[in-house]
Amino acid sequence: KDTTLTILPNQHSNGILDFDSVSDSDIGQYVCRGQNQVDATEEIVTIEFTGSPPSIIILPKVTNGYLQIPYHSVQSIECLNQDHHTPVDISWRLADTNELDLTKSATLFPPNMPLEFQHSGKYLCIATNEYGSTSETITIDVQQIPQEISIHIEPSNIFSIDSDIRFNCMFPQAKAIWWSSINPHRRDKNPLTLRVQSKHINKKFVCNIKDMNGKLHKKTMSIQQYSQKELTAAISTNEVERSLSINSRKMKAYQIQIQLRTSRDDIKAGGTVELQCFVEGILPNHLSWSFQSSSLPSNTHVTNDGHLLIYNFEPANIGTYTCSATTPTKQLSNSIELQADDIFHNVKSSFSYQIYSSHTDYHAGGHIFIECISSDPSITKLWIKKEENSIKNITETYLFIDRISHNDIALYECLSSNEHNQSSINFNITRSNLRSHTFPFDNISNVHIEFLSSMNQMKLGGNILINCSSSDNTPVQWSLQRKIDGIIINDSYLNIPKFSTNHFDYYYCVNKNVRRLLVLSPSLFESTKEFNSRKRNVVKYNSSFIQIINGKYIGDNITLICRIGQDIPQGKVVWSNIPKYRKNFYVRGPRLEFRPFTLEHHNQYKCLIKSQQSNEILRTLSFNTYSNIYEQTDRKPKLNLTIDTSHLVDDGELRIICSTDNSNKYHQWRFDDQMPRSKNHYEVSTDNYTSIMVIPDFDFDVDTGKYECSTSNIFGITVSSINIDRQSIKSQEQPEQEQEQEQQQEQQQYEE
The missing domain is CATH 2.60.40.10 (Immunoglobulins)
Incomplete structure (x- = not known):
């Protein structure tokens, strides 16, 4: 943590660093270090206090x-x-x-x-x-709701003797509610609670309500025999009967029905599908919907009249929808299934690719693993490589490139076709996106899924970390079809610390408009295992050395790697002679990373290979950037140096003008390879990046010599020089004198 190297064995496992309760002492930078037989790598993460909008x-x-x-x-x-x-x-x-x-x-x-x-x-x-x-x-x-009395009976309107029954009398605009029985002068509070006895059979109870205007409303209820052992409450009302008569009335058989209001021929991707659920005698607000025995997808809406609308229909909406209703006697449910065979003839297949390798592995010498994905399983897929003068087939479905080199820089195209249509999608590997470790995300979807863990973790027991993001920076969230144990979801991150067969499933990343599918399947893991086994054997070096990768010019993203060879059995790497200037400069174990390399980074860097036991220096390696990293001449600033003698006769001043196309306003002057003497001074014009050296009281015996002007940018230094002597002054004055004579002649002609 920070500048102190501390091993925290009790706080992390499988690469996960856990904090039970974050405190002030935990705030700071942490370094995760991974090491194998080849080398070690470090990454930095900063923990700071933050918060979220209110809930x-x-x-x-x-x-x-x-x-x-x-x-x-x-x-x-x-x-x-x-x-x-x-x-x-x-x-x-x-x-x-x-x-x-x-x-x-x-x-x-x-x-x-x-x-x-x-x-x-x-x-x-x-x-x-x-x-x-x-x-x-x-x-x-x-x-304005009709003023009608309703009586709710709990727990049921059919009950046995010696049971406790609650009668709740309700009215939308009630000023007072009370119950009365045979004796109208006795008032009981609402709700009325009774332990029902045989003496209550055929006894009448009256609910009395006084509305806001003082009007009195009444409804009568009587307890009657329902069967030999059960009783029921009969309410005298013209509404739907809540109770049953002993002799003539039978229990009503409720039926729940679901209807697909949208014709199956009209179901298509991006369209709206409407389902209706209804039960005779049951209000719509007593209905509920579910999908695959779980919550509804995010692109659905339930209306007040029991209709289910599925907006922006997509293949992920295929499945079973269940409508449930609560009746006075029991719980009812019915289901309807939207099947792939019925719908896919109208759904246009979606076509994209998914990258399973981490962006940190996407560089020269790294690897890339991509799958070409289609929502239609009948589509055949083929990767081809397009170069200037050739097109060749690479592989089917999966594209895997190990140890990416300049020969792999090309346009890769995945072609798909079936009997109905053909389509394609491109993946372009360029020098620029390899240098920046940036994937060329497809433009098919606004939502992107990126694997942050390495391909080696795609195995049973592996630690898989995935991030989801959107191009327009709108919030995203993960959605699962079922509850899966052993999964950590933190905003846009999906983490499976210990992958098992239970985790093979469909995972959805959703934002407000788009839902993207990720399938973690056994076949994917088998393909990953096969590709990992096909990787080239680790290179073993005969002797230790410092390797430069990713570039060789100023302005490139350059990495220096201190390689330990077979001449040293084992050791650890420590870099020394590191400058204090640390901007765009990172030390990561055996790697020195420059993002990018600039003039200020020029130095003689030393790699100390030390014994892991005694810390003794076993070998010292040096790398001189001045002789191994080159300037880009065409990208260095351009300089132009001229002499101005127009003030020499009148004021005795000689001026040297240094102009450049560079945005750097700093120019350095030298006279005969030394700093100018104290009597000389220069003025800098910040408008056009021009520097003017003014030499007052110019003296041929003192001020003649070699004058240099230099400036720089991140790609190098440009120096321009000019020799000041009698001949150069004379050659400069002659055109000026001729120009002055021409002006005098023109003035004379004008006056004539």
Whole structure:
């Protein structure tokens, strides 16, 4: 951690560093070091305190954010902060207007305020803390609901003697509710709770309600014999009967039905599929939907009338949809299956590729592993390599290149075809993206899945780490079809610390518009195992040396690697003579990385190979960048040096003008290979990057000689020189005198 090398054996396993409770002492930089027989590699991660926008919830919880409220009734609506660790500011406003905040409290309406029709609308709760803002909406519909009494019986409207039954009398706009029996002067509180006895059979109970206007409403309920051992409650009402008569009435058989409202011929990718669920005598808000015995996909919506809409339909939506309903007697459910055979003839197959190797392995000398993916299993796939004068077939489905070299730089194209269509997708390996370790992501999808763990971890027991991102930086999240143990999901990261056969499954990365599929299958792991076994044997060097890779010019991303050969049995690498200038310069074990190499990095670097036991220096290797890393002449700044004698006669000043195309405003002057004497000075014009050396009281005996002007950029230094003597001054003055004579002649002609 930081500048101290500390082994933390109790806090990490399989490359995962765990913190049970992060404290101030844990903040800082950590180095993960991996080492094998070839060399060691280090990566740095910084831990710092941060936070997230607040998490809020609107109460009461309602389906689809819709709440129906009786006219002139009182309803409490609150926006609550679920994270109490950071201060949060909460405000309410109307969602469809740009008006100012209605209130800055958690409660939308004042207590005991009757709601009227003008209170209907869509309201937005906004919660803000120091890390950002979160909003949730609720739609309020104030309606004139018919004034009818309903009696709810719990736990069931069929019960036995000596059971405790609860009768709850409800009315949308009630000022007072009470129960009375034979004696009208006795009042019992609502709900009415009874231990039912035989004496209650055929006894009447009356629910009394006084509405907001003082009008009295009544509904009568009687307890009757249902069977030899069971009783029931009969309610005298013209509504659907909640109870059954002993002699003539039978239990109603409820049936749940599902209908596919969209024709199967009209189902297509990107379209909308509509399913309807209904039960006779059951309100739609008592219905619920599920997919594959789990929650619904993110691109679905359940309407208030029980319809299920699937937007932007895709192959991932293929499966079984179940509608469930609760009736007075039992729980009902019915299912409908959207099958691939019925739908794929209308669904256009999606075509893309997935990279399974890490971007850290994508460089000269590294490797790349890509699969060509199609949603249609009948499509055949073929990788080809396109070069200037040739096209050749490479492989099917998987493209694997080990130890990438300049011969592998080309355009690779995956071709797919079946009896219906043909398509292709490109993967272009270039020098620039190899140097920057940047994958050329396909433009088919806005969502990208990247493997951060190496290919060696794609095995049973391996530690797999995957990141998902979107091109437009919108938030993404992982979605699973079932609950899988042993998986860690942290925002955009999916981590499987110890991969098992239970983890072979479909994984979805989703943002607001796109859902991307990742399939971790046994065949993929078998292919990875085969390619890993085909990798070339590790190179063993006869003697130790310093290797330069990735470039050889100033401005390139250059890496120096201290290689330990067979001349040293074993040892560790320590770099010395490292300059204090550390910008774009990294020490990672045996590697010195320059991102990029600039003039300031020029040095004689030393690699000390030390004994692992005694720390004794076994070998010292040197690398001189001045002689091994070259300037790029065509990318160095251009210089132009001229003499100005126009002030020499009148003022005795000689001027030397140094102009450049470089944005560096710093110029260095030298006179006869030394710094100019104190009597000389120069002025710098920052507008056009021109430096002017002014030599006052020019003297041929003192000031003649060699003048140099130099400037630099990250690609090198440019030096231009000029010799000042009597001949150069005379040759410079002659054109000026001729020009002056021409001007005098022109002036004379003009006057004549």
